[in-house]
Amino acid sequence: MSPEKKYDEPELVTQLKQRSEKAYSYLYDNYAGALYGIIHSIIPDNETANDVVQDVFVNIWAKIDSYDPSKGRLFTWMLNIARNAAIDKLRSKGYRYGLKNQPLSENVDINAGAASYPVIKDVGLRKIINGLKEEQRVLLDLSYFQGFTHEEIAKAMNIPLGTVKTRIRTALIQLRTLIQ
Amino acid sequence: MVESYVLGLATEQERAEFEQLSMQYPELVEARTNFELLLEKQAMENAEAPPVDSKNKIWSALQQAPSSNTSKIITMEPRSTRKTSGTTWLAAASVILMLVATYFAYDFSKKNNELKSSNEEMQEKINRMDSIERIMHDPNVTVVNMKAMIPAAPSASVYWDTTSSNVYLVVKNMPKLASNKQYQLWSIIDSAGKMKPSSLGLFDGGDEKLFFKMQNAQDADHFAITIEKRGNSEGPDLQQLQVMGETKRKL
Incomplete structure (x- = not known):
């Protein structure tokens, strides 16, 4: 075992596709x-976020054969698996049910409507998005962090799809x- | 477009379009990679350590999950003492039973995966049909049915969204061409009798009804399809005009 071994991406991908446990361990340690962090920015609850990160790595292992390097970097692929898994979890009945049934803790501000939801930390992409104009921030939050389609957003907010x-598009530009 | 592709916000159709364009334009791939690297760097800087036992939990979950291409090698120890034949048979029978059960479990999970992927394919098709349906019923969309200019009577309609300039093309009865030829859609502007064609993109024919998203057109008096050499970058070959139609553009 050489824990300091570094893989370049094509090599790592080849090894992962051969189901090399060493490569996989490296992947976990590095990513x-x-x-x-990404999952946590979608799901504030620690325990649920842990479950999701575990599911994501099991999924990466199971789906690695479908990763196509010509369509993007490995990290992007994993990031999208993580984001989708987190959004699926966020929308699942179990998760919402769990939230509703959380006992009210004493530090809850009764005046705040959404106070029973755990607070989402203002870090990472979220922090950057918070630097955008309000209308852009809301749209990116709904589409990126909550996974709504453009059509759903248009309907819900009663603004034209166009x-x-x-x-x-402007928000992404x-x-x-802002990232740079 | 690059950003929404990388962030996973693009629709199925936009993704396919982007992937096709990426094959033609290396600078698009470069822009994509640059944005991916930015995002990656950003994510790395905001990494949060997952709980320590997380990795172990993943390992044990993986050990349980059947994986199709890792077959375990089972070594058999030779038995030093012969037991009575009754228990030997029982042992043998239980091993066979286990093997059979394992095979069925494996076969079942394989079938399940096959079903899943064919289901996903169907879903994709339905999504595509949905978007076609939506386009056809969009009030901003003008339909231009083109007339056949050759005896084989191919049919083609352009769905032109005059507000967004999007152009969709539905063709039928436009057979596959020799591998060095492609069909090409043109928008033509008629300015005082002078026809100015612009290419809206090339496509390959096929036996079934085909649907394409073409390049945008802001202005057009006619749409037309010709046969050109693959990847044509010159003007239309009017000898090879297949279909043509007039837009009912208000002046």
Whole structure:
């Protein structure tokens, strides 16, 4: 075992496709933290986020054969698996049910409507998105962090689909400059 | 477009479009990779350590999950003492039973996966049909049915969204061409009798009814389809005109 061995991406992918446990362990050690951060920005609850990160790695193992390097980097692929898994969890009955049944803790502010939901930390992509204009922030939050389609957003907010699309497009261009 | 593709916000159709364009334009791939690296760096900087036991839990979950291409090698120890034949048979029978059960479990999970993937394929088709349906019923969309200019009577209709300039094309009876040829859709502007064609993209024919998202057109008096050499970048070959139709554009 050489724990300090570094893989370049094509090599790592080849090894993963051959189900190399060493490569997989490397993958976990290097990327679990980043994926956990993303999942946590969608699901504030620690325990649920842990479950999701575990599901995600089991999924990566199971689906690695379907990863196609010509369509993007490995991390992007994993990031999208993580984001989808987190959103699925967020929308699942079990998770919402769990939230509703959480006992009210004493530090809950009764005046705040959404107070029974755990607070989402203002880090990472969220923090960057919070730097956008309000209308853009709301749209990116709904589409990226909550996984609603453009059509659903248009219907829910009662604005034309074209406007939703244009606003998201401008928001993404802004986002790009903010990340840099 | 790059951003929404990478972030997973693009629709199925947009994804397919982007992937096709990426094959033609290396600079698009470069832009994509740059954004991916930015995102990756950003995610790395905001990494949070997952709980320590997480990795072990994943390992044990993986050990339980049947994986199709890792077959376990079972070594058999030779038996030093012969037991009575009754228990030997019982042991043998139980091993066979276990093997059979394992095979069925494996076969079942394989079938299950096959079903899942065919289900996903169906879903994709339905989504595609849905979006076609939506386009056809969009009040902003003008339908231009093109007339056949050759005896084989191919049919083609352009669905033109005049507000977003999106152009969709539905063709039928446009057979596959020789591998060095492709069909090409043109938008033509008629300015005082002078026809100015612009390419809206090339496509391959087929036996069934086909649906394509073509390049946008802001302005057009006619749409037409010709046969050109694959990847044609020159003007239309009017000898090879297949279908043509007039837009009912208000001036």
